[in-house]
Amino acid sequence: MLEISNLSVDFHTDGGVVHAVKDVSITVGEGEIRGLVGESGSGKSVTSMTILGLLGTRRARVSSGEILLNGTNLLEMSQKELGRIRGRQIGLVSQNALSALDPSFTIGSQMIEVIRLHQKLSRAAAYEEAVRSLERVGMPDPPQKLRAYQHQLSGGQRQRVVIAMALVARPALLLADEPTTALDATVQKQILDLLLEINRDLGTAILMVTHDFGVVSHMCDSVTVMRKGSVVEQGSADQVLTAPEHPYTRSLISSVPKLRLDDTARAVPRAERRLHVFQEA
Numbered sequence: 001m002l003e004i005s006n007l008s009v010d011f012h013t014d015g016g017v018v019h020a021v022k023d024v025s026i027t028v029g030e031g032e033i034r035g036l037v038g039e040s041g042s043g044k045s046v047t048s049m050t051i052l053g054l055l056g057t058r059r060a061r062v063s064s065g066e067i068l069l070n071g072t073n074l075l076e077m078s079q080k081e082l083g084r085i086r087g088r089q090i091g092l093v094s095q096n097a098l099s100a101l102d103p104s105f106t107i108g109s110q111m112i113e114v115i116r117l118h119q120k121l122s123r124a125a126a127y128e129e130a131v132r133s134l135e136r137v138g139m140p141d142p143p144q145k146l147r148a149y150q151h152q153l154s155g156g157q158r159q160r161v162v163i164a165m166a167l168v169a170r171p172a173l174l175l176a177d178e179p180t181t182a183l184d185a186t187v188q189k190q191i192l193d194l195l196l197e198i199n200r201d202l203g204t205a206i207l208m209v210t211h212d213f214g215v216v217s218h219m220c221d222s223v224t225v226m227r228k229g230s231v232v233e234q235g236s237a238d239q240v241l242t243a244p245e246h247p248y249t250r251s252l253i254s255s256v257p258k259l260r261l262d263d264t265a266r267a268v269p270r271a272e273r274r275l276h277v278f279q280e281a
């Protein structure tokens, strides 16, 4: 579904050229959860933001490669065309739910706006859809949350709102960039389990950007490890976790307590997850 091939991205700064992403190839298949792992500065975010044309600086240049979404090269699209892909085919759940929500509008008005952008619905019908979307992400008392402003919600609740909004158009792929970094451990796990549930119930593929192999062990089917802009290793999560080939991968894995590596929820094979979706439909 998503095929990144030989992608290189440079930043042209006053101090010279920074080669942030070097010849990176990554695929995410239908319904797959792939972890994109590496330390700070390894190029994970630049890679994932390039997919959606969201690098947000004129200094960034894609110097080679292609990013195919169902066969169409996203790098050849105009910002307007990419705007249509964002939300509709690829949903974004970013690091910081605070910056994704507008503090001056209620959660309800923001959700209704996003829903009406994607579906021709009256305000009343869009409100009902907003209630259903919040129910889907396990939010307690959706009508009350829709009347609230972001500062009245907890960190975990805000991230649930962002996930609900990213799912409005039922995208086939979610880009989740460190979606739990800002949350405490218990809430982190709840949000990861929610993403896993969404993957199982809706068949949504996920590219999970993280620095944490605990997250990979918990929920990913496959993993790509990046270091200093390059891919050093990739494969199935089981294979990489049990027999990492690169010393850098080994050091990332050994920095996670064994208890967390054992706490895995990814036991259901992908084929069965799709069967589950099929049976529900």
Ligand SMILES: Nc1ncnc2c1ncn2[C@@H]1O[C@H](COP(=O)(O)OP(=O)(O)OP(=O)(O)O)[C@@H](O)[C@H]1O
Binding pocket: 011, 013, 018, 019, 020, 038, 039, 040, 041, 042, 043, 044, 045, 046, 047, 057, 059, 211
């Ligand atoms: N706007 C920018 N201008 C110049 N260099 C940049 C810019 N954005 C990122 N970089 C550089 O690109 C490289 C990769 O950064 P990136 O943010 O992708 O790393 P990351 O692995 O996602 O780290 P983190 O987990 O801290 O976000 C780093 O060397 C960074 O300094």
